[in-house]
Amino acid sequence: xNTQTMKENINLTNMKEKSIAExxxxxxxxxxxxxxxxxxxxxxxxxxxYADNQAIYDVSLDIGKNEVIALIGxxxxxxxxxxxxxxxxxxxxxxxxxxxxxELDGTNIYSKNQDPVLLRARVGMVFQKPNPFPKSIYDNxxxxxxxxxxxxxxxxxxxxxxxxxxxxxxxxxxxxxxxSPGTGLSGGQQQRLCIARTIAVQPEVIxxxxxxxxxxxxxxxxxxxxxxxxxxxxxxxxVTHSMQQAARVSQRTAYFHLGKLIEVGxxxxxxxxxxxxxxxxxxxxxxx
Amino acid sequence: MSITAIIFVLxxxxxxxxxxxxxxxxALYRTQSIKKSKIKQTLPKYFGYVAALxxxxxxxxxxxxxxxxxxxxxxxxxxxxxxxxxxxxxxxxDDFDLYMNEIKNMSIDELESADPExxxxxxxxxxxxxxxxxxxxxxVLAMAILMTAFGMKKVKINxxxxxxxxxxIEIILLLAASIxxxxxxxxxxxxxxxxxxxxxxxxxxxxxxxLEWSPQTAIRxxxxxxxxxFGAVPLFVGTMxxxxxxxxxxxxxxxxxxIFLSEYASSRFRSIAKPVLEILAGIxxxxxxxxAALTVAPFIRDLGESLGMSVxxxxxxxxxxxxxxxxxxxxxxxxxxxxxxxxxxxxEGSLGLGATQSETIVKVLIPAAxxxxxxxxxxAASRAIGETMIVVMxxxxxxxxxxxxxxAVTTVTVQIVxxxxxxxxxxxxxxxxxxxxxxxxxxxxxxxxxxxxxxxxKYREEYE
Numbered sequence: 001x002n003t004q005t006m007k008e009n010i011n012l013t014n015m016k017e018k019s020i021a022e023x024x025x026x027x028x029x030x031x032x033x034x035x036x037x038x039x040x041x042x043x044x045x046x047x048x049x050y051a052d053n054q055a056i057y058d059v060s061l062d063i064g065k066n067e068v069i070a071l072i073g074x075x076x077x078x079x080x081x082x083x084x085x086x087x088x089x090x091x092x093x094x095x096x097x098x099x100x101x102x103e104l105d106g107t108n109i110y111s112k113n114q115d116p117v118l119l120r121a122r123v124g125m126v127f128q129k130p131n132p133f134p135k136s137i138y139d140n141x142x143x144x145x146x147x148x149x150x151x152x153x154x155x156x157x158x159x160x161x162x163x164x165x166x167x168x169x170x171x172x173x174x175x176x177x178x179x180s181p182g183t184g185l186s187g188g189q190q191q192r193l194c195i196a197r198t199i200a201v202q203p204e205v206i207x208x209x210x211x212x213x214x215x216x217x218x219x220x221x222x223x224x225x226x227x228x229x230x231x232x233x234x235x236x237x238x239v240t241h242s243m244q245q246a247a248r249v250s251q252r253t254a255y256f257h258l259g260k261l262i263e264v265g266x267x268x269x270x271x272x273x274x275x276x277x278x279x280x281x282x283x284x285x286x287x288x
Numbered sequence: 289m290s291i292t293a294i295i296f297v298l299x300x301x302x303x304x305x306x307x308x309x310x311x312x313x314x315a316l317y318r319t320q321s322i323k324k325s326k327i328k329q330t331l332p333k334y335f336g337y338v339a340a341l342x343x344x345x346x347x348x349x350x351x352x353x354x355x356x357x358x359x360x361x362x363x364x365x366x367x368x369x370x371x372x373x374x375x376x377x378x379x380x381x382d383d384f385d386l387y388m389n390e391i392k393n394m395s396i397d398e399l400e401s402a403d404p405e406x407x408x409x410x411x412x413x414x415x416x417x418x419x420x421x422x423x424x425x426x427x428v429l430a431m432a433i434l435m436t437a438f439g440m441k442k443v444k445i446n447x448x449x450x451x452x453x454x455x456x457i458e459i460i461l462l463l464a465a466s467i468x469x470x471x472x473x474x475x476x477x478x479x480x481x482x483x484x485x486x487x488x489x490x491x492x493x494x495x496x497x498x499l500e501w502s503p504q505t506a507i508r509x510x511x512x513x514x515x516x517x518f519g520a521v522p523l524f525v526g527t528m529x530x531x532x533x534x535x536x537x538x539x540x541x542x543x544x545x546x547i548f549l550s551e552y553a554s555s556r557f558r559s560i561a562k563p564v565l566e567i568l569a570g571i572x573x574x575x576x577x578x579x580a581a582l583t584v585a586p587f588i589r590d591l592g593e594s595l596g597m598s599v600x601x602x603x604x605x606x607x608x609x610x611x612x613x614x615x616x617x618x619x620x621x622x623x624x625x626x627x628x629x630x631x632x633x634x635x636e637g638s639l640g641l642g643a644t645q646s647e648t649i650v651k652v653l654i655p656a657a658x659x660x661x662x663x664x665x666x667x668a669a670s671r672a673i674g675e676t677m678i679v680v681m682x683x684x685x686x687x688x689x690x691x692x693x694x695x696a697v698t699t700v701t702v703q704i705v706x707x708x709x710x711x712x713x714x715x716x717x718x719x720x721x722x723x724x725x726x727x728x729x730x731x732x733x734x735x736x737x738x739x740x741x742x743x744x745x746k747y748r749e750e751y752e
Contacts, residue, residue, distance in 0.1 A: 092635070092636070094554060119642075120640055121641070122642075124641065125640035127633060129633055131633035131636070131637040132637075133634065133638070133656075134634075143638070143641060144642065147643050147647055147651075194637070197641065198640070198641065201641055201642060
């Protein structure tokens with residue numbers, strides 16, 4: 001085949017394919033299985049606005065108990081915004097407005113009676129960049145339990161701190177220097193410290209916003225391993241840019257595109273047989 | 289030629305060297321094939337700069353040196369002349385200086401009335417002056433022209449012009465920095481020498497530990513004010529008392545308003561409220577003094593009387609309260625800035641664990657912002673210690689040794705002012721005491737600074 005015909009072929013395919021913007025504009029209904037049994041979190045018709053800009057359009061999604069669900073999609077698609085709705089972290093942004101029904105165990109988390117502080121104790125969060133407090137490793141983990149009065153005495157607190165650090169797979173590395181500052185740890189250790197800090201509050205759901213994006217491959221592998229361990233006891237919602245990571249750690253995957261929830265399904269199915277054209281294009285790496 | 293004219297000529301020369309050199313290098317670049325080979329070249333202007341420096345700097349240095357040695361030279365030649373003409377002006381060196389001043393300040397119309405001897409000296413003085421001026425002009429200009437020519441030859445295409453110019457910039461910056469440092473050293477030394485003179489008359493221990501302050505020096509022994517006492521303790525206690533009252537007001541109010549502005553207020557409210565708060569620091573202290581003396585002090589006195597307490601009409605409390613209001617912006621503005629500078633990640637980390645906003649502020653934000661907050665408090669404290677006007681107007685001049693804020697006290701700075709204003713001879717213990725007080729004040733603030741620095745280093749929680 002000479003180059004001339006190759007060019008023509010490409011032109012032809014381009015003409016056949018609709019542009020991404022067109023497909024996105026036509027998209028109305030999430031395809032796949034956004035709803036599930038044994039629901040922990042249920043969200044219906046969620047819209048999010050930053051001042052006049054709409055960031056999320058009519059998203060409805062269930063999150064099951066003890067499942068790991070991955071939110072994927074290109075940058076700016078609203079997956080982090082959606083995640084931050086789940087523990088009302090968006091409340092800290094003045095111009096942000098959330099509408100729709102978001103229920104945790106059947107109670108509306110945006111109702112007037114809901115104390116966002118209590119909600120955040122039940123729905124913990126791990127951030128993109130490790131953000132340990134400028135305190136000792138011990139104080140970092142003990143921060144939450146102290147605030148919520150989870151332990152009666154020092155011995156119980158010690159135990160809880162050790163237990164949380166163990167669950168985060170960090171205890172063996174730091175047991176001799178619990179009193180040295182948490183900011184002195186390596187990036188991966190810091191992130192595991194942040195996870196330990198979150199576990200120490202004994203939440204029911206853990207939200208993770210690209211928890212491994214600032215880490216090297218080895219640290220990433222440790223975090224992923226940790227997520228698999230944690231999924232036995234916690235419901236985990238993870239936002240990730242890495243499709244391999246989503247494939248490795250999650251049972252279900254939701255694909256977001258420019259504020260719309262395009263497709264939800266079993267992780268295996270999403271990655272092997274995506275049903276929506278946008279999902280397919282994203283997964284095969286044609287954009288994003 | 290006047291110095292201004294000389295400097296102007298030097299600048300012209302420098303400009304000349306700059307343009308000529310730059311032009312030459314341009315021309316060289318154009319003719320050489322290097323230009324085409326795309327090798328990066330030093331920009332021609334740098335060669336110009338270096339050439340200009342050659343014509344400017346050595347001549348300027350010579351000018352400065354001549355300026356320094358010029359005056360003593362003229363003076364000594366004039367002294368020689370006076371001796372050779374056998375004019376009698378008295379023996380002491382002081383007399384000669386006095387005489388010199390007279391000569392210098394003589395003007396043309398005075399000449400007719402002055403005595404002929406003086407006129408002779410004056411004429412001679414003017415002659416010396418013009419000789420030295422000619423010499424200076426010739427030497428400096430010759431130097432400049434010589435160096436311009438030298439620079440033209442010396443600056444070649446392979447001169448590291450950029451490096452030399454960079455070094456020059458560095459030296460200029462170093463000079464700027466050292467002027468600030470040297471000024472500080474100079475102030476300290478001048479205060480120190482006068483203080484040493486004071487301690488020659490009044491023993492150091494009397495000054496440091498004396499409990500009575502009544503700074504009078506009698507000219508005759510039978511005068512009323514002959515019993516003087518220079519014990520600085522009442523002054524320092526007074527200063528500390530007023531400053532503590534002020535900080536007691538300013539630190540909580542300032543810190544709380546900073547927290548509100550940085551954490552709770554909407555950005556619109558903050559953009560209005562912060563400048564308004566900072567206006568407080570811009571109000572002249574005299575105005576605060578009115579406020580303290582006419583409004584606050586009577587109010588406190590009346591309030592105290594209605595509660596059955598005896599309150600002096602000039603009280604430490606009144607001065608301290610008003611001073612506290614004045615220094616609020618020092619605490620609030622700086623604290624607000626450092627609180628806002630704590631990364632959002634810290635806030636979200638804490639909120640994400642289910643901490644309330646106030647828990648987040650107390651446990652995460654304030655520890656992280658502590659160095660800046662302490663810095664603000666320290667600034668406020670040194671401002672309070674050094675404040676004079678409000679105290680003069682509201683707290684009075686009576687050097688009582690008391691820690692009761694309802695009584696009149698006085699401060700170190702107020703006493704310095706009262707010691708140095710008015711007509712007095714400069715070498716009496718009374719005036720010299722002002723320098724000793726100044727020195728002590730300086731040492732006190734220095735110690736405060738060191739302590740605060742230490743505290744900050746120990747307790748700060750460093751975020752990345």
